[in-house]
Amino acid sequence: MLKLEKLTKVYKTGDKALSEVDMEVPKGQVIALIGPSGAGKSTLIRCINRLVSPTGGSVILDGVDVTSLGSSGLRRERRRMGMIFQEYALVERLSVMENVLSGRLGYVGFFRSFFRKFPQSDVDEAFRLLDRVGLLHMADKRADELSGGQRQRVGIARALIQDPAVLLVDEPTASLDPKTSREIMRLIVEMCEERKLAAIINIHDVSLAQMFVQRVVGLKMGRIIFDGAPNQLTPDVLTEIYGEEDWEATIEAVDDDDYDADDVDGEGKKGEA
């Protein structure tokens, strides 16, 4: 179980991205995290695996306080948190197989990984995952030869091979067309069901979220202002989260809210440096 207690992040610039966020994610539950650009969704996810270090509060994964760990302890816990990225973030000049196997880096020593001598069990698991996401035939292609949807499938395989307890998913469909978006969301949710994984999915597309998840959390200005079942998302709630808009004509209106979580990402990098 993943538990966030009073998680707070204040960037060096003074921007308060998260203020005292409390949240519990039980095993096997898939959560969609919605909210306007700059609400702190990206920061929240990155604070959990400490790609961005939180300035207060704690993240507790199955009883381990991630926020207080030293670097080797942190690496051990990161293995249990698979992450899927908006722009796929595959290492483009490595092969698909190397990208998938890079999910095992936390488990193998430096020289094994340097010479690409992964244990046979990892190799087998990589092939099984590639087969599951339908890309077995692409195993030895270079990642930059793949289409967007295919890349995201590799990203999913990379996260799953970590054998994680929780998936952190940052705008998985933001760069994909509507059909591929649904396929990817379906794949993520199915995988979580198969493996009893908890997942937090940042997502802009409210209707897509409603279609796939059991629970929706709404974030605004770094605070949780909604937490409930997808069907509880009434136009009033959406107005509260995103601001005034004709929410009856749902999908278009939400899509119009142009995607640019980049602001948050940018701040994230600055905050780290």
Next chain:
Amino acid sequence: MSVTLQDRVGKPWRKPHFISNPFLRWGLIIATVIYLILAIGSLEVSWERVYLGLERGWRFIVGFSQPDFISRWPDIYEGMIESVIMTITSTIVGIAISIPIALGAASNIAPLPVYLICRGIISISRALNEIIVAILLVAIFGFGPLAGFLTLSFATIGFLAKLLAEDIEDMNKSQAEAIRSTGASWLQWVNFGVQPQVMPRLIGLSIYRLDINFRESAVLGLVGAGGIGATLNTAFDRYEFDTVAAILIMIIVTVMALEFISGNIRARVQ
């Protein structure tokens, strides 16, 4: 889609090799190893001599902590002034000659015969090392900064005209055509259609070349073509490492200052 999971699971996986043909791959590896053995074998390092030289090396390093600007100041001053004037004159003359040559070497402006001649000049200038040009020019014009000035001007042409010609070739065609369509003469067309487009790059490149010319002017003295190099050479010959250090510091500081200024100006015009 012919690959099935059963084909791959349980079998070892290897990263595909960069060169897939094993004969070629091993051939290249073996050839490289043999080359390295032969090349290192033919080095003829006299470790005894190196050991003796370490003391001098140390004196050189110590020289940097107490550089001696004083004892050879008149020579250093004279050398630096010569280097600077060679840099200035050669850059200006180089630019002045480069511009017509660049126009001639741009395939979208120049007729073929002119293009070939200008490209020929550029190739010759680029293929000949500055030092070799300097040696020949010293033999012809005698010792002194004139030979250095001519060398650097010649080298500037190859550099500047080539890059400028490429820039002219990359320019926006429709802008130039718009000027042509007003009935402008060829010179007016160059002035209004081409020049505004390539001017920022010309300024940037010129300043960059000024920087390079100064660096080069520091070595031309080694072959008698004027500049600080001659002073430096003498200091080395006399093993006066504190003077050497002083000269090198002056060169480094000047180069850094020029780089700083040129970086600023380039950032401003581009």
Next chain:
Amino acid sequence: MPTRINSKNVKVWQVRDRNGQLLRWAMWMTAAILFYLSWMKISAETTWYFFFDAPRIAADIGTRAFPPRWEYITSLGKPIWDTFNIATLGTVIALVIAVPVAFLAAQNTTPKIPLHPWAVGFIPPFVRKFIMTTTGEDVYSAGLIRPFALLVIVSSRSINSLIWALLLVSIVGPGVFAGLLAISIRSIGFCAKLLYEAIEEIDATQVEAIRATGASGWQVMVYGIVPQILPAFAGIAVFRWDINIRESTVLGLVGAGGIGLQLQGSLNILAWPQVSLILVVILVAVILGEWISAKVRAAII
């Protein structure tokens, strides 16, 4: 719109306003005066008799140098081999050293180890200020590693390989070894600079993704950073090798081995037919080098 009043008291349009006009004028004036003064200096140091005599001398040298003494080529085998080795091994050595220097010099990979306040006290204020303005970070928080790496790069780049050769000849004695070291030292700064710029341009999210898997620092380097800079690295290597071929042909002039040694020897005894042959050989070597490097670069990128 910039205008001025002309003699007939009519406003006329002009391209620039008064100050802009004056500034341009002043710049042209300064350039002209500088050029004039510099030219006077050169002129004063030139024996103009030699200058006007130059065509005759050039023609004289030309007739003596032609035809080149082709049979001399047999004694150029070893010097050519040496020149090639200086350039190639020099590039290899330079790359081996340039890689760590580049990682220490790149903003996003350099280790930032804050300096103890006690140690900061030993740094002269103007040095600290200089580091602050050039690197954008105070030694107090970012330490001295990056400034040091940048210093190595600048020193190596500002000094021409011939000067390095001059120095090394006086340290390790004349010969190929001095040339090899000179080329290596000169190339470190060049390669490290281009490489650290490439490192600073990598896609940070790819690195982040590897870090998120729980990879160690070195694993992040090998999986997240190295694949991204490999093409740039190969390009830089070939590019510098091409330059080094050119530079190693003249190192012999100061005694640092290679074909330049023969050139110097032939010049000293005014053996012009040999000089012309050597120049032809050098020209061929340079063109071959450029051709090979262009081919290799096209193949990699």
